[in-house]
Amino acid sequence: MAPLAAALQTAIEKIEVCRTCGNVDSQNPCTVCTDPKRDDTAIVVIADVADLWALERAHAINARYHVLGGTLSPLDGVGPQDLSIDALISRVHAEPIKEVILALNATVDGQTTAHYITDLLQEANVRVTRLAHGVPVGGELDYLDEGTLSAAMRQRTLF
Numbered sequence: 693m694a695p696l697a698a699a700l701q702t703a704i705e706k707i708e709v710c711r712t713c714g715n716v717d718s719q720n721p722c723t724v725c726t727d728p729k730r731d732d733t734a735i736v737v738i739a740d741v742a743d744l745w746a747l748e749r750a751h752a753i754n755a756r757y758h759v760l761g762g763t764l765s766p767l768d769g770v771g772p773q774d775l776s777i778d779a780l781i782s783r784v785h786a787e788p789i790k791e792v793i794l795a796l797n798a799t800v801d802g803q804t805t806a807h808y809i810t811d812l813l814q815e816a817n818v819r820v821t822r823l824a825h826g827v828p829v830g831g832e833l834d835y836l837d838e839g840t841l842s843a844a845m846r847q848r849t850l851f
């Protein structure tokens with residue numbers, strides 16, 4: 693057990709929260725923020741670091757990220773001041789961002805947060821997009837809930 697405990701202690705000492713994006717890494721700014729091969733003009737907004745890692749595992753996009761640290765939730769007492777929203781708006785104005793991609797949960801709190809951020813970005817000259825809602829890969833239509841099925845129909849794309 694001793695080597696495991698020592699390894700965990702080393703990890704605890706080395707891991708920091710990135711001052712730019714909120715990712716967790718052993719260097720600060722993190723490896724994503726300092727990677728020169730990434731698209732500087734798109735920023736993906738996620739609620740938690742776990743969402744960032746999920747997108748990275750999927751190789752979904754080669755852009756920068758911004759971790760909010762949660763979503764707005766009036767019932768749980770989470771307001772804009774509790775999240776990294778001001779820092780996001782500052783980044784959008786300071787960096788050469790052309791698109792802000794809201795990759796937030798398809799829940800009431802996630803979508804409330806998406807609307808709130810979209811309102812704050814009205815004056816910024818950027819395209820604000822969000823993830824599509826619809827049929828999961830490998831999914832069967834007759835198993836889908838009505839909300840997902842009607843969202844998929846509304847957001848149908850050219851084949």
Ligand SMILES: [Zn+2]
Pocket residue numbers: 710711712713714715721722723724725726
């Ligand atoms: Zn970072």
